[in-house]
Amino acid sequence: MLKKQTLLECIAGVLIALFLYASLSKFMDFHTFTGEMLNQPLPHYITRFLIWFIPVTEIGMCIALLFERTRLYALYASLGFMTLFTIYSIFILLNFFGRIPCSCGGVIKRLTWRQHLVFNLFFVGVSVWGIILQRRKMFKSIIIN
């Protein structure tokens, strides 16, 4: 039980590190991030919304991951986010948009789109694992009570 709980904390910790780093690096170089987002092959009205939505949601997820009550919602949000990024990476790799934009976000921008895809898939797996562990834990606590 203790081992599984520690594992769950580690999963939450890894996701917090990822999202907090990603959002902070965006806010610290907001001008470049704005340019990189406008550079994406999406309509500008969508990117202008995403410029604020993505880093704010990432910070929100970090806060929600810290607390037991909100962790499951945060894990679902993380899964949704990483799944969307994965689908976007697949579209880019399939040349769906007709061009390949930069892959952005702090050190992560140094990854190629193929590496980005593997990176995203890894965190999709981490989120799924976290959801399974958290749900089992919540289910057990309901039975005990």
Place this chain on the structure above:
Amino acid sequence: MKKIKWTIMTLAILTSVGGALATRPTQGDCRFAQQYYWAGWGYFPTGQWGVNYFCDASTNTCTYITDGVGHYYPCRIGDYRVLPGITNSKVPIVKKK
């Protein structure tokens, strides 16, 4: 358990804050300077990154910076592309050979 939890969380937060601080661009970063692109016969100032132009993924040099005495140095990597519709570029894009 609480001790383990908060140790892990503190480590995660410190790692991400430290990482973000360590990798943030400094004022000396070339991207803060006026960018120029090579049009085949000369260097021309670019517009705003992400608004007027972008750099398509490649290993070429997309934009350059200048020291003001005629020397140009590579800055952004990629292929220079004007964003359709909104551009302040005065010359057509000629891909550097």
